[in-house]
Amino acid sequence: MIAANAQGTGFPVSFEFFPPKTPEGADKLRAARQQLYALHPDFCSVTYGAGGSTQEGTFGTVREILAEGVSAASHFSCIGATRQSVREQLATLKAMGVKRLVALRGDLPSGYGAGGEFQYASDLVAFIRAETGRDFHIEVAAYPEVHPQAKSPEADLNAYIAKVQAGADSAITQYFYNSDAYFRFVEDTQRLGANVPVVPGIMPIGSSTQLMRFSDACGAEIPRWIRLRLQAFGDDTASIKAFGLDVVTDLCDQLRSAGVPALHFYTMNQSTATLEICRRLGI
Numbered sequence: 001m002i003a004a005n006a007q008g009t010g011f012p013v014s015f016e017f018f019p020p021k022t023p024e025g026a027d028k029l030r031a032a033r034q035q036l037y038a039l040h041p042d043f044c045s046v047t048y049g050a051g052g053s054t055q056e057g058t059f060g061t062v063r064e065i066l067a068e069g070v071s072a073a074s075h076f077s078c079i080g081a082t083r084q085s086v087r088e089q090l091a092t093l094k095a096m097g098v099k100r101l102v103a104l105r106g107d108l109p110s111g112y113g114a115g116g117e118f119q120y121a122s123d124l125v126a127f128i129r130a131e132t133g134r135d136f137h138i139e140v141a142a143y144p145e146v147h148p149q150a151k152s153p154e155a156d157l158n159a160y161i162a163k164v165q166a167g168a169d170s171a172i173t174q175y176f177y178n179s180d181a182y183f184r185f186v187e188d189t190q191r192l193g194a195n196v197p198v199v200p201g202i203m204p205i206g207s208s209t210q211l212m213r214f215s216d217a218c219g220a221e222i223p224r225w226i227r228l229r230l231q232a233f234g235d236d237t238a239s240i241k242a243f244g245l246d247v248v249t250d251l252c253d254q255l256r257s258a259g260v261p262a263l264h265f266y267t268m269n270q271s272t273a274t275l276e277i278c279r280r281l282g283i
Contacts, residue, residue, distance in 0.1 A: 010040075010282070010283045011256060011262070011263070011281070011283050012042050012261070012262035012263075013039055013041055013042065013262060013263050013264070013265065013278065013283060014041050014042045014043050014044065014045065014073075014199070014262060014263075014264045014265070015036055015041050015044045015045070015264070015265050015267050015274065016044070016045045016046075016047065016201075016264065016265065016266050016267060017029060017032075017033070017044060017045070017046050017047070017061060017267060017269050018046070018047045018054075018268075018269060019046060019047070019049075019054045019057030019058050019060065019061050020057070020061070020269065021057075025269070028269065029061070029269045030064070031271075032267065032269055032270055032271040033065065033068065033070075033271075034068075035271040035275060036267065036271050036274060036275065037068070037070060038275075039274075039275070039278055039283060041070065041071075042071065042262065043070070043071040043072060043073050043100055044065050044070055044071070044072055044073070045072070045073040045074070045075060045100075045102050045139075045172075045264075046058050046061045046062050046065070046072065046073070046074055046075060047075045048074070048075035048076060048077050048104070048106065055089070058074055058075065059074065059092065059093070059096070062074045062093075062096065062098060063096060066096065066097055066098070071099065071100065072098060072100075073098070073100035073101060073102055073137075073139065074093055074098055074100075074101055074102070075101075075102045075104060076089070076093075076101045076102065076103050076104065076124070076128075077104045077105065077106020077107075077124075078103075078104070078105060078106060078116065078118035078121065078123065078124035079105055079106040079107065079116055079118070080106075080116040081116050081117065081118055081124075082116065082117050083117050083127065086118075086124070086127060086128075086131075087131060090128065090131060090132055090136075093136075094132070094135060094136075098136070099135075099136060099137060100136060100137040100138075100139065101128065101136045101137070101138050101139065102139040102140075102141070102172065103121055103124050103125050103128060103138050103139065103140055103163075103168070104121055104124075104140070104141055105118075105119075105120055105121040105124070120159065120162070121140060121141070121159075121163050122159070122162035122163045122165075122166040123166075125138055125140060125163050125166035125167050125168050126166040126167060128167070129166065129167035137169045137170070138167060138168050138169050139168070139169065139170055139171060139172050140160070140163040140164070140168040140170075140171050140172075141171065141172060141173075141174065142160055142171040142172065142173045142174070142185065142189075142198055143156060143160070143173065143174050143185075143219070144173050144174065144176050144181040144182045144184070144185040145174070145176055145178075145181050145219060145220060145221050146219065147159070147174075147219065148217075148218060148219030157188055157189065157192065160189060160194065161189065161192050161193070161194050164189075164194040164196055165194075168196060169196060170196045170197040170198070170199060170261075171196060171197070171198045171199065172198075172199045172201050172264045173185070173198060173199065173200050173201045174201055174218060174219070174220055175201045175202060175203035175220050175266055176200070176201075176220055176221065177220075177221070177222060177223055177226055177247065177248075177251060178221060178223055179251060179254045179255055179258070181221070182198075182200055182255065182260075183258065185198070186198050197261040197262075198260075198261070199260065199261055199262045199263065199264045200255050200260055200263060200264065201264050201265075201266060202248060202251070202252060202263050202264065202265045202266065202277075203220075203248075203265075203266045204244060204245075204248050204265065204266075204267075204268075204273035204274055204277060205230075205240065205241070205243070205244025205245075205247060205248060205273075206240070206241055206244060206268070206270070206273055207237075207240065208230035208231070208233065208240055211230070212227075212230075226247060229243060230243070241273070244273070245273065245276055245277060245280070248273075248277055249277050249280045249281060252277060252281055253281060256281065265277075
């Protein structure tokens with residue numbers, strides 16, 4: 001196994017994976033991880049399904065990453081959770097050697113009522129801090145283009161500030177393709193007293209239909225010129241991927257030049273696009 005250097009070399013990067021659903025998916029993810037470890041990530045995070053529905057898969061993937069000598073962060077959502085269930089999961093993660101959490105409100109599985117003892121991610125952050133002190137580095141989510149369920153941009157900013165005040169160490173953003181949205185978000189939150197590092201979330205473009213579907217669901221804006229170019233390529237996958245690499249590399253270059261603390265790649269359990277973007281950036 002290739003063990004990552006904890007400090008990393010060059011510019012700091014991290015990667016997100018989701019728990020594979022099949023043995024074939026698990027094998028493919030292991031292969032992708034080994035390739036990405038060549039970039040010496042600061043950490044790799046693993047997502048959590050609606051209502052904690054993939055908890056076993058999440059924790060299993062986190063265990064594998066730790067065994068490969070790389071720092072692993074578990075996503076941790078609180079919708080439908082009780083204080084006792086969170087307490088038990090925190091103890092499990094601590095025993096595994098996890099040092100970093102991505103604390104989220106999370107989505108309810110369809111057909112569920114509200115339930116649970118936590119209403120907001122800020123409640124979860126405050127509870128983790130009260131229970132475990134500084135045992136975990138806590139990441140929270142940030143939405144440069146406003147959370148799709150927020151009542152207003154101001155309400156969204158206030159929800160983010162509440163998470164920082166509750167004890168978050170840093171934030172990872174939803175992906176975006178307009179760097180101005182990120183810079184404005186950081187400016188606005190700093191003005192309101194939230195000074196934790198905000199790491200841009202980066203989504204490589206490999207499929208236009210998948211990107212449109214994700215973006216419609218999570219409220220990420222695809223600039224009109226990008227949308228039109230992707231539509232013009234039709235089913236020409238090679239052109240879509242080549243264009244996507246140019247767009248995302250340029251975005252990362254702008255962000256890095258402006259002094260962002262790191263880049264966090266949403267890999268979709270694949271390595272090719274992320275490796276190529278980082279190669280072009282000289283990482």
